[in-house]
Amino acid sequence: MDNEPQTKRPLPLPAVLLVVLLLGGFMLFLFLGMQRTYRGPVTVGQEVTPFELRTFDGETIKTANLSGKVQLVNFWASWCKPCEAEAAYLQQAWEHYEPTGEVMFLGVDYVDTEPEAKASLAKFGITFPNGPDLGTKISQEFRIRGVPETYIIDKEGKLAYIQIGPFSSLQAIKDIIDPLMQE
Amino acid sequence: MIKNVTSLKNLRQNTTIAAILLFTLFMLSAFPVDVTAQEKNPVTDDEVNAVAKELYCPVCENVPLDVCPTTACAQWRELIREKIREGWTPDEIKIYLAEQYGDRVLAEPPRSGINWLVYLLPPALILVGAIYLGLNIQRMKKKPIINTTHESTDPIQPQDEYMKKIEAELKKRESKNG
């Protein structure tokens, strides 16, 4: 068709580098994304990052200030039927452990509405601190996959036990906390 | 005798009052005991949906809040209804829900920090593409035209090969007949 002189230049080096960089960056991004998707839930023994809970009563509790105490972090919601099964046991356990001053129970209300949450707390007579998981930051930290889930942290701030689903009895709770109090 | 007349009148009055009271009570109980029905301006479902439409379910991914069928979503819609009743604007409600449940309930990332990348990168890239295209066209235009195909310069004239054949046929017939 044409008789124009053809300059057959290969792709200039800066362009090649740019392409390689972009593709490499993209693959890295996918790799990290996959890693994140495929990492499991938090594991026993790992250090738990401190978080803040603003309770329904208005106080702010910082878990950083709770070192030296055994912490029980319970994720629940008013729209969660199975959560009701363990509510009584948790309250009884709290009444048992609160006087010792060595254990702290924290209830984290997961994507819930305040009126229903407060009604639920009143219904089961819960007295340990409860607050909403603002921005779902705390549940993301623990990578929960549903409610109820309970995470028990030892005196050194390391995760000691994970309970998926409701506790079956008061004794079940005691069996986990008692050994941790010995340390 | 006067005492009897008075007491009779009183009796009738009392009975009437009692009857009226009873009747009123009866009528009142016939109405549904629904708080919203007796409000002056109940918040309609449409008002709730108008706000919920622009939000996403915090738990189920990528499901708009106005159509999500779960109990939890129904609760959140009731929360929106409460807030509308209290006079909150849609924007205030959205900010509140984002605070409570995280930014993912919003239909778009809030314009802050790294999220600016979402909004700025595509137009920037398209602009780069357009500039690159424009430059290339300019560059190509500078090259001389050594074009041996008989491309018609008038866009109205038929250009397809087939059309040319038709025109050639036509010319042949005309010259035959002529």
Added chain:
Amino acid sequence: MIVEFGYGILIISLTLSIFAAIASVYGGIKKKPTWVESARRAMLLIFPLTTISTLVLLYLIIRGDYSVAYVYSVSSSSMPTYLKLTALWGGQAGSLLFWAWLMAIFAFAVSLRNWKRDYEFLPWVILVPSLTLAFFLSMVVFIENPFIRFWADGMGKIYETMFQPAGADLILPPDGRGLNPLLRHPGMIFHPPALYLGFVSFVIPFAFAVAALITGRTDDRWIRITRRWTLVAWLFLSIGLVLGMRWAYDVLGWGGYWGWDPVEIAALMPWLSGTALLHSVMIQEKRGMFKQWNMILTILTYDLVIYGTFLTRSGVLSSVHAFAQSAVGPLFFGFIFITLAASVGLLIYRWKDLKSEASLHSVFSRESLFLINNLLFMGILIVCFWGVNFPLLSELVSGQKVTVGPPFYLRATGPLWAALLLLMGVAPLTGWTIASAERLGRTLWKPALISLVSPIAAAISGIFIIPALLGFWLITLVILVTFFEYWRGIKARIHSTGENFFFSLWNLTAKNRRRYGGYIIHIGVVLMGIGIIGIELFQTETQGTLTPGEELRVSNYSVSYKELAEFDAPDGRNVARAVLNVSKNGKPIGELYPRRDFFYDAQQTMTIPGVRSTMEDDLYVILVDWQPISTRMATFKVYHNPLVNWLWVGSLVLIFGSLIAVWPNREE
């Protein structure tokens, strides 16, 4: 027995595909035709073998062998047979097998073509599909095996394995869990197969592109061979997308057809680059230009197909559409890496051999406009790609989860779609090579002016939404210009052959299928545009709780609640069915029956709207809730969707146009 047989066949297929890949490379590099022929035959065999495996799985599903874990998870005895057929692709494992089977069909077809003229391409055109087959088959054989079964040992521990564990026996559950209720719809028959066909068929143009790069035969030959394949692939993908939209509209219960969900966008992205490719290929054929760009687009389209499949199946994205998280994710990652690295590497290596012969001469020439068309499609693609990936990026960087939703996409892509509409009207009027703004202006101003009738009429009837007015104007422009093109051609034919109008029309189209088929496709697209404008910009809705006799009003319709019945249907569901009287402008026009189905086996509900459809609009009613037992009060949501049926009509026109464009000529 038969279960092991089905699995064994798969292992053989996998071995054959690996063999075909190795043999084709060896034969291609060492120039040994016997090895290449051997590879070709191996690839031919894979289709009948995978067919057998697929039939085995189908047989297991239809017969209801619930000891097979996959059958248990997607089927149940209360499902009708047609649904059981679709259950083949109802879960991850089965749909991967289905994908592999479709890929095998295309590998079979391409192996059967006449290779005498393009013999040097053959080894590489065998390599690509056989490698892809090897990948998908290995996922099915090793990770997502549809043939694994349930076993229980004496202690009550349950295994899910292919082969019998020691001390365990086969369990035979009496019934299965059943297909997810959302999938129990005729759409399930057509949408996944059409979509998968669209995805899979892009492997052929990709294979030829890679072959051209490897052999150095970077002239037009590979494009000429694959242009029909590309159009076919594009047609299937378009059908798949449209069916998905229709299905979503029918059952998702929110009166919408497209949610800008990440998985939807993952399927849209290859369509975008595919459409750009369809257009720019024409320039390479006509003027020998854009070879580099066409190579990029072909590779990009296939890479986007694989990427989209990865996103949907790996669990990286969360969406209602996505499959549950699976171990195939890492394998897919590896496959993407290899595909991207190899294709881009080859492209860079051969870059200089892809130089064009001709050059661009005018900004307003058709080549230029095609370039702008490509730029716009790439722009929309960038918006989609970035929007889909950004939430993941945000989560990686800041831990914050965000949603990128419809407002973002509509605002960013709206102007681009409008510009494309404008191009559709302008481009047919320009000439190849030489054109100027004045010439274009002279031909354009009349149709542009006449098409103003539409927005003016709309404005008179009370519509003042600017995007709608603009859209109507552009749509009318495209229709006018396209009809004008047709008329011009017919006039010339009548002039030269004396045929009557209809013969002229037929022959004109038949002899120039790609061009006139393409024009019909454009008409289809703008008709779809009418539907989209109607539902996106003019949809109104209302919701309310009614007692019998009360009504809801939307637009000029009113819907009055008559009664509601709750009963058990014979196919395993509990149905709540409402009866509503519909009136338009005060006159009764019929009844609607929205309902809620609850499926006992899957423990899930499905909302089925009651819809009244006309070309003017849809009245779409959903039963949201009702008081159980008394069934007196019920909550309904009513949508008024103007013009939405033009979307479906337009898509039929699009398919019709594509069939014309793709229809082979007798000479070929």
